[in-house]
Amino acid sequence: MRWAVLLAGGSGTRFWPLSTPQTPKHLLPLSGAISTAEEAVERLAGLIPRERVLVVAGELLAGRLRALLKLPADNFLIEPQPASTAPALIWATWEARRRDPDAEVLSLHADWAVGDASAFRRTADDALRTAGAHDRLVTVGIVPSRPETGYGYIVPGAPLDEGARTVARFSEKPDAATALDLMAAGALWNSGLFAWTAGRLLAEVARHTPEVAPAVPRLEADDVPGFFRGVTPISIDVGLLERSGAVAVVTGTFAWDDVGTWQALARVRPKDPSGNVVVGIGVLQDSHDCIVWSDRDPVVLCGVQDLVVVQANGRILVMPTDRAATMKQLLDALPPEIRDIDG
Numbered sequence: 180m181r182w183a184v185l186l187a188g189g190s191g192t193r194f195w196p197l198s199t200p201q202t203p204k205h206l207l208p209l210s211g212a213i214s215t216a217e218e219a220v221e222r223l224a225g226l227i228p229r230e231r232v233l234v235v236a237g238e239l240l241a242g243r244l245r246a247l248l249k250l251p252a253d254n255f256l257i258e259p260q261p262a263s264t265a266p267a268l269i270w271a272t273w274e275a276r277r278r279d280p281d282a283e284v285l286s287l288h289a290d291w292a293v294g295d296a297s298a299f300r301r302t303a304d305d306a307l308r309t310a311g312a313h314d315r316l317v318t319v320g321i322v323p324s325r326p327e328t329g330y331g332y333i334v335p336g337a338p339l340d341e342g343a344r345t346v347a348r349f350s351e352k353p354d355a356a357t358a359l360d361l362m363a364a365g366a367l368w369n370s371g372l373f374a375w376t377a378g379r380l381l382a383e384v385a386r387h388t389p390e391v392a393p394a395v396p397r398l399e400a401d402d403v404p405g406f407f408r409g410v411t412p413i414s415i416d417v418g419l420l421e422r423s424g425a426v427a428v429v430t431g432t433f434a435w436d437d438v439g440t441w442q443a444l445a446r447v448r449p450k451d452p453s454g455n456v457v458v459g460i461g462v463l464q465d466s467h468d469c470i471v472w473s474d475r476d477p478v479v480l481c482g483v484q485d486l487v488v489v490q491a492n493g494r495i496l497v498m499p500t501d502r503a504a505t506m507k508q509l510l511d512a513l514p515p516e517i518r519d520i521d522g
């Protein structure tokens with residue numbers, strides 16, 4: 180009865196100039212030797228069979244994903260247009276139920292770095308069991324290691340059983356002071372790892388998600404383009420989880436990172452004794468806490484610290500590591516002939 184839905188869309192901006200629209204971050208080996216999308220599928224081994232892993236992506240990435248992931252051809256659900264995570268997950272869950280009326284669904288993203296695959300599977304198993312036992316939508320929360328302002332937080336409520344709690348409230352991307360207060364109160368990072376039965380998700384959507392619910396009958400008519408034309412783009416968090424009273428949280432017991440910026444590589448890649456991360460050929464002398472990625476040419480740094488240096492796709496990027504989160508603003512300011520990369 181168990182199915183997985185892997186969300187594998189992406190615009191290719193966060194890791195410019197290495198990432199491109201044709202090769203966004205989840206198709207890159209950011210945290211190891213293979214892409215994070217491949218890692219995501221491998222991580223499910225022993226929990227959910229490969230033939231029950233559905234992948235949601237746009238047409239631009241479909242060919243690359245099919246070649247990388249080697250899943251059955253009809254397991255790739257190609258969105259006719261992007262509409263955020265709620266429509267994507269509702270469509271994929273409906274499809275899982277069409278194939279298996281008793282489907283239980285685990286939803287995950289293709290761009291995470293996870294430190295312990297066995298612990299991930301144990302937590303995912305707990306989430307799926309909780310979804311079935313308590314007939315709830317389940318989110319997995321991660322114990323914060325820092326006052327991260329780029330993540331959403333979950334404030335747990337009353338216990339449901341030994342491992343699960345209700346959700347008191349969500350807090351989306353707080354400022355640093357609020358994040359510290361949330362951590363002190365026992366809040367968890369909202370990882371985006373979800374579990375539910377297909378029946379419960381669709382029932383909750385009918386009650387709480389008017390941006391999508393009126394279009395669901397078009398899926399029954401096998402009109403996927405019509406479904407996407409009929410929805411208002413909205414995330415599953417905002418469109419459903421923050422509105423529903425049938426949500427539970429299970430605490431994840433694994434290291435997790437959404438690898439959102441170049442700076443994240445310092446958390447998910449091995450460092451040298453000076454705190455540097457080097458991928459490709461790099462020679463660093465008297466340099467500390469730098470991130471170097473070179474696709475082709477040797478990079479030499481001397482007497483610097485806290486820099487991101489990237490050579491890829493005919494571009495060279497140099498920026499302080501603490502500016503990595505401003506990549507979108509940088510790209511918006513670049514001339515198109517510099518910013519846009521083919522291939």
